[in-house]
Amino acid sequence: MAENRDDFIIAIRYALLKKGAKQKFSLFFLILLSISIVILDKFSLPFMSPVRSVLNDIVYHVSVVSSQPLKLRKYLADKVEKHYDLVSENKFLKEEMDYLRAQKFNNAYLASENDMLKDALDFSVQTGFIQDFSVAAKVILDQKSPFLKSLLINKGTKNDIEKGMTVFSKDYLVGTVIETNYLTSRVLLLTDLNSKLPIVIEGTDVNAILDGTGNKLNLKLSYLPENYKIEANKIIFTSGKDGFLTPGIAVAKSYLNDKQKIFIKLLSDPDQALIVNVTNGQINK
Amino acid sequence: MYYFRAIKEKIFTSLPIIFLYFFSFFHFQTPEVGKINFFSFNFSMILIYYYVLKFPANLGFGNIFLAGIINDTVIGTPLGTTSLSYLTLSFFTSYIRNATLRSVLSVEWFTFIPALFFSNLVYLIIINNFSHMSFYYIELLQKTFFTFLFFPIFHYIFSQYEHLISKD
Numbered sequence: 229m230a231e232n233r234d235d236f237i238i239a240i241r242y243a244l245l246k247k248g249a250k251q252k253f254s255l256f257f258l259i260l261l262s263i264s265i266v267i268l269d270k271f272s273l274p275f276m277s278p279v280r281s282v283l284n285d286i287v288y289h290v291s292v293v294s295s296q297p298l299k300l301r302k303y304l305a306d307k308v309e310k311h312y313d314l315v316s317e318n319k320f321l322k323e324e325m326d327y328l329r330a331q332k333f334n335n336a337y338l339a340s341e342n343d344m345l346k347d348a349l350d351f352s353v354q355t356g357f358i359q360d361f362s363v364a365a366k367v368i369l370d371q372k373s374p375f376l377k378s379l380l381i382n383k384g385t386k387n388d389i390e391k392g393m394t395v396f397s398k399d400y401l402v403g404t405v406i407e408t409n410y411l412t413s414r415v416l417l418l419t420d421l422n423s424k425l426p427i428v429i430e431g432t433d434v435n436a437i438l439d440g441t442g443n444k445l446n447l448k449l450s451y452l453p454e455n456y457k458i459e460a461n462k463i464i465f466t467s468g469k470d471g472f473l474t475p476g477i478a479v480a481k482s483y484l485n486d487k488q489k490i491f492i493k494l495l496s497d498p499d500q501a502l503i504v505n506v507t508n509g510q511i512n513k
Numbered sequence: 514m515y516y517f518r519a520i521k522e523k524i525f526t527s528l529p530i531i532f533l534y535f536f537s538f539f540h541f542q543t544p545e546v547g548k549i550n551f552f553s554f555n556f557s558m559i560l561i562y563y564y565v566l567k568f569p570a571n572l573g574f575g576n577i578f579l580a581g582i583i584n585d586t587v588i589g590t591p592l593g594t595t596s597l598s599y600l601t602l603s604f605f606t607s608y609i610r611n612a613t614l615r616s617v618l619s620v621e622w623f624t625f626i627p628a629l630f631f632s633n634l635v636y637l638i639i640i641n642n643f644s645h646m647s648f649y650y651i652e653l654l655q656k657t658f659f660t661f662l663f664f665p666i667f668h669y670i671f672s673q674y675e676h677l678i679s680k681d
Binding site for chain 2: 235254255258270284
């Protein structure tokens with residue numbers, strides 16, 4: 229019995245302290261180092277913040293480089309597809325050109341099109357977003373892990389990005405900035421489990437919290453009044469109760485799925501976000 | 514000719530380290546089939562388990578530690594979490610290596626279960642106590658399960674690879 233226990237202790241000691249011929253560090257030393265790093269990171273000592281920021285910037289940029297082969301494959305596939313599209317489009321356009329040549333261009337048509345475009349321009353001025361701060365940023369990495377659904381953007385404190393700023397893609401809210409480095413920032417998506425957004429439901433005065441679930445087509449509403457059931461096709465707006473976001477920004481929509489159950493989906497599509505706008509939250513005034 | 518051979522040998526023996534760093538920097542997305550993502554697995558854990566068990570000299574603990582730090586930075590988990598998880602896996606694997614006399618695939622495969630369990634346990638304990646993150650238990654469970662399931666396939670690939678380079 230005692231012999232067995234001794235063997236067990238020897239095996240553990242050997243595993244922890246023995247360094248192989250090519251090993252520079254023992255497992256015991258590295259485990260202690262990891263624990264120290266976790267503790268130092270937890271208590272956010274003053275020197276940890278710049279260390280982490282520099283480390284983040286370096287790792288994010290190397291990470292972007294390492295994802296290039298896959299992007300290149302996607303780029304090449306897109307290029308080939310576009311080429312074939314272009315060939316068929318070219319054929320179609322040639323036929324169309326022949327047809328248009330046969331007819332004479334009508335000035336009235338151009339004039340009415342011009343009027344239409346002017347109207348569209350006026351409309352965009354009327355409904356234009358007003359914001360104190362807005363920076364366009366490129367999504368450099370799209371990370372999905374069991375822990376975070378987040379995006380990395382190529383703007384950081386150098387471009388006056390701060391923690392808590394809101395991020396929009398195609399005029400729809402996608403998330404908030406949770407980490408800033410000098411050159412990059414991390415955006416926590418509305419689909420993340422940690423995302424909580426105060427909202428109000430269209431046509432009602434019902435307030436609730438929109439929780440992320442990891443799925444953009446199935447978000448959750450918590451703190452709804454008792455016995456309240458949301459109807460389909462209701463737009464969900466920010467309520468502004470967090471004191472940061474302006475009320476009335478459309479974020480999500482309720483819908484009926486194939487099995488006639490009501491679900492809530494995001495209006496934006498974080499997976500398709502390539503260029504995003506970072507604002508200080510006071511938009512749509 | 515000698516230098517060329519030495520460089521070639523160095524590259525071949527360093528390939529596991531290159532893969533370890535590559536998969537720490539780059540997290541590949543696999544297509545989801547229905548609700549279960551069948552191809553979501555932790556390649557780094559399989560790599561660490563296999564190499565610490567069979568060829569510990571080819572994959573230093575220092576590299577494992579650094580790969581973990583990089584992984585934490587990329588994913589956004591508290592710094593040191595993945596390192597500690599990987600090192601726990603390495604510790605458990607070293608113990609298995611010292612405690613067993615004859616290596617058999619089935620034994621190695623089933624001892625991978627407690628190794629994965631302790632490694633993920635450390636991960637979860639740190640995430641729960643040292644951060645305010647919520648996380649997707651089901652996704653983590655799926656990932657761990659498929660990591661375990663794919664081990665024999667990678668065991669075969671790595672064995673063939675090591676056999677090939679030892680012949681050279």
